Amino acid sequence: MYNRREVLKSTAIGTTIGLGVLASSTTTTAAGASFGDGVNLQPAYYCGGDQNLGWDLMNDHPDIETVRIEIEPPSGGETSADLADIRRWIDEANANGYQVIATYHHWPNNGSGDPQDLQDAADWWVQNYDYLSQNSSFVINLHNEWGTHDVSAQEYGNAYDSALSRLRDSAYDGTVICDVPGYGQEPQIAADSVDYISDDDIAFSVHVYAKAWNQYAGEPLQMSHLDYLDTNQPHPCLIGEFGPLGPDDRTDWSAVVDHAKSLGWPVLGWAWNGDGESDPMNMTAPFWGDDCGATSYSKTSYFSTVYDKLGGGSSGGGGGETTAHYLNAEYYSLNSVSTSTSRSGYWGDAYVTGFDSSGDSVTMDFDAAASGQRTVKIRYAAPHDDKECNLYINGQSVGQASLPYTTSFQQTTAGSYQFDAGYNEITIENGWGYYDIDAVVVE
16 A cells, blocks of 8 residues: 555656646646746735735736735734725736735734644635635635644644645635745645645745744755755645845845746745835835825835846756755665654654664665766764664665764765766665664755
């Protein structure tokens, strides 16, 4: 019997989304959602929702094709805008030719790990979708930034599975955008959650800011983290928000956005107007928080920071193969070894253990777009002492790789090796034994 991840590993699966429609694609990666690049609007917290949204200025900038509208539910008590205001925003966006992502954004629940908060969002959509969609079509973003940095893949997947099931009680049968956890900064958790989500008509959204932190890898958000999401699950992906918000610029947000575009993901910049930070990241002036009566707008000095990333933008990786291969050992060929979940912190569903006899091994495979040198990194635990394993590339011994003592899973560089275009194998064989193997990363 095959589990879902085994099917994904062995099948060319990919999807793209349009307005409420999911279509198949012939790609071995998740691929990007099919709507265009765009911007975020946050009108719910200003002017009672009655402000002019600035369509005249937006219409002069053709690289804005999609608007993501942040909707604070009136029932939450945080906005004076009502459902009629929300429907106006959506209707006006449609009338001006924009694709619309409508996002439930109850700000006190951003970053929440309580499944009930996600269920409440699904309930709200069930109650209000018919009214909001009476004149216009839009894609539902179920809940802005639900999920903590340390939520498990199973917890995240189970919460979304339940909420998605509830959402389907409404008339909405299109693609549902699911923000990845940790304020949109934990794409690996989202990728590992697909075994627990039965709804196949979803897309994953990452949020990228200069302050972004990826707890899964214990480092600032990286381009390789997008690769993990792009290659380890079948659903389309996008950057739902991006911008230079600090405080310490630990993430190269610009490079991450460029890389998303090289993967074919649409990107949506923060924000057209409505950003409430002390130093607002608003593309247009006047700021809704300062002037509710404006009928025309001008570009701020921040405008080009977002707009230059839209449309053609930067091509990112400069050609060639840019995607890292994340090979979670438990999904591949095991020889006299077994899987376990006893040690915490593993990627995917388990890790491989039981390296205690000559010949014990795990063999992982991947397809390379072209031949060339690639760096091999091993994610492992060696809780008893420094260890070494025997390493084979496409059946040929390349010597031993050192696995320094560690009681938690760590990553070590095994070396750089030549790989062929197409099918390749990497085998880790017992060597000194008594270690655990979680994954191999090929960059």
